[in-house]
Amino acid sequence: xxxxxxxxxxxxxxxxxxxxxxxxxxxxxxxxxxxxxxxxxxxxxxxxxxxxxxxxxxxxxxxxxxxxxxxxxxxxxxxxxxxxxxxxxxxxxxxxxxxxxxxxxxxxxxxxxxxxxxxxxxxxxxxxxxxxxxxxxxxxxxxxxxxxxxxxxxxxxxxxxxxxxxxxxxxxxxxxxxx
Amino acid sequence: xxxxxxxxxxxxxxxxxxxxxxxxxxxxxxxxxxxxxxxxxxxxxxxxxxxxxxxxxxxxxxxxxxxxxxxxxxxxxxxxxxxxxxxxxxxxxxxxxxxxxxxxxxxxxxxxxxxxxxxxxxxxxxxxxxxxxxxxxxxxxxxxxxxxxxxxxxxxxxxxxxxxxxxxxxxxxxxxxxxxxxxxxxxxxxxxxxxxxxxxxxxxxxxxxxxxxxxxxxxxxxxxxxxxxxxxxxxxxxxxxxxxxxxxxx
Numbered sequence: 001x002x003x004x005x006x007x008x009x010x011x012x013x014x015x016x017x018x019x020x021x022x023x024x025x026x027x028x029x030x031x032x033x034x035x036x037x038x039x040x041x042x043x044x045x046x047x048x049x050x051x052x053x054x055x056x057x058x059x060x061x062x063x064x065x066x067x068x069x070x071x072x073x074x075x076x077x078x079x080x081x082x083x084x085x086x087x088x089x090x091x092x093x094x095x096x097x098x099x100x101x102x103x104x105x106x107x108x109x110x111x112x113x114x115x116x117x118x119x120x121x122x123x124x125x126x127x128x129x130x131x132x133x134x135x136x137x138x139x140x141x142x143x144x145x146x147x148x149x150x151x152x153x154x155x156x157x158x159x160x161x162x163x164x165x166x167x168x169x170x171x172x173x174x175x176x177x178x179x
Numbered sequence: 180x181x182x183x184x185x186x187x188x189x190x191x192x193x194x195x196x197x198x199x200x201x202x203x204x205x206x207x208x209x210x211x212x213x214x215x216x217x218x219x220x221x222x223x224x225x226x227x228x229x230x231x232x233x234x235x236x237x238x239x240x241x242x243x244x245x246x247x248x249x250x251x252x253x254x255x256x257x258x259x260x261x262x263x264x265x266x267x268x269x270x271x272x273x274x275x276x277x278x279x280x281x282x283x284x285x286x287x288x289x290x291x292x293x294x295x296x297x298x299x300x301x302x303x304x305x306x307x308x309x310x311x312x313x314x315x316x317x318x319x320x321x322x323x324x325x326x327x328x329x330x331x332x333x334x335x336x337x338x339x340x341x342x343x344x345x346x347x348x349x350x351x352x353x354x355x356x357x358x359x360x361x362x363x364x365x366x367x368x369x370x371x372x373x374x375x376x377x378x379x380x381x382x383x384x385x386x387x388x389x390x391x392x393x394x395x396x397x398x399x400x401x402x403x404x405x406x407x408x409x410x411x412x413x414x415x416x417x418x419x420x421x422x423x424x425x426x427x428x429x
Contacts, residue, residue: 069227159220177313
């Protein structure tokens with residue numbers, strides 16, 4: 001049984017509206033094939049990293065937002081975007097990193113959240129709902145759906161995840177941290 | 180003013196890089212695997228923060244230098260980090276108590292820097308504060324575990340507090356450069372954070388049944404480039420590859 005947590009944040013709605021109003025839908029669609037190197041089921045759009053595509057005099061300008069300050073995957077993401085654009089015959093482009101506004105796990109798309117859960121990573125709660133709460137309050141196991149889980153470490157294999165274990169099915173799992 | 184912002188940005192980058200490097204020394208040396216991962220992730224947050232500050236510093240300097248020049252090609256006297264960041268990692272209690280002191284500090288400092296009139300500094304701070312909240316949650320919990328744990332954990336934590344205390348005062352000094360930047364609405368008046376910092380730290384130490392040191396001593400000088408002998412050793416190791424193979428690319 002896979003438990004899904006639908007969450008439509010205002011921040012995601014704004015991202016989606018921005019994408020839908022873009023004059024370059026084919027480039028957005030093209031870049032949907034670029035995925036997070038650590039969580040390959042998530043596209044950069046799903047993750048909330050890909051946030052703007054514009055055409056300027058010098059060519060395309062693609063704007064990405066880094067997740068964590070020291071995330072080593074950022075360089076790979078940038079190179080993967082560049083490779084896809086080049087393969088499609090687009091020669092003139094620039095990939096820009098934007099720090100502000102700061103990335104939030106609330107930006108992850110609803111599709112991305114389902115993909116995370118099916119992949120075995122519990123999707124983050126909304127940031128607002130976590131204000132003042134302990135990190136391990138009511139996290140559902142992505143394998144059996146039980147909320148009888150415990151945190152084993154605040155940090156997992158990457159900066160964006162914490163380690164949990166389910167007390168019912170005993171499986172360890174990652175929880176994508178709300179930030 | 181641009182030159183002052185450059186100096187200020189470099190200071191903040193130095194603080195982050197030096198502490199990030201210290202934390203990275205725990206890689207494969209931490210008490211257990213989860214803690215190893217946690218310390219390295221915190222280290223990465225600081226190194227990432229340093230990169231953002233140095234990249235901005237290089238942009239302000241506009242003299243062809245890159246973030247790497249700031250990190251790898253400056254000597255001890257040119258580093259302007261606060262001394263508390265460069266002290267050796269010590270035992271695990273020492274590392275975590277230092278984290279507690281700096282985490283409480285950054286939790287007060289960064290939200291104010293996020294309101295800076297300088298857009299880039301404000302953006303870096305707004306990003307970093309989210310990570311620092313996580314860091315503090317962890318150093319707070321560890322402090323409780325040390326203090327309320329065994330005799331040995333309590334003794335080690337208390338010893339760390341006593342040894343670190345004199346290095347905390349420097350975080351709240353305001354020199355002429357910072358005063359100018361505060362005046363200009365760009366820098367943070369860290370001297371105004373001291374009362375709140377002390378109150379929060381003493382509440383946590385109280386909760387952990389640890390003692391706030393009564394002894395008043397203070398070591399200063401980091402912002403002017405006067406360091407403990409530890410920084411030279413740290414830089415020697417951190418910069419050795421870059422200096423041995425100039426311009427080498429991965």
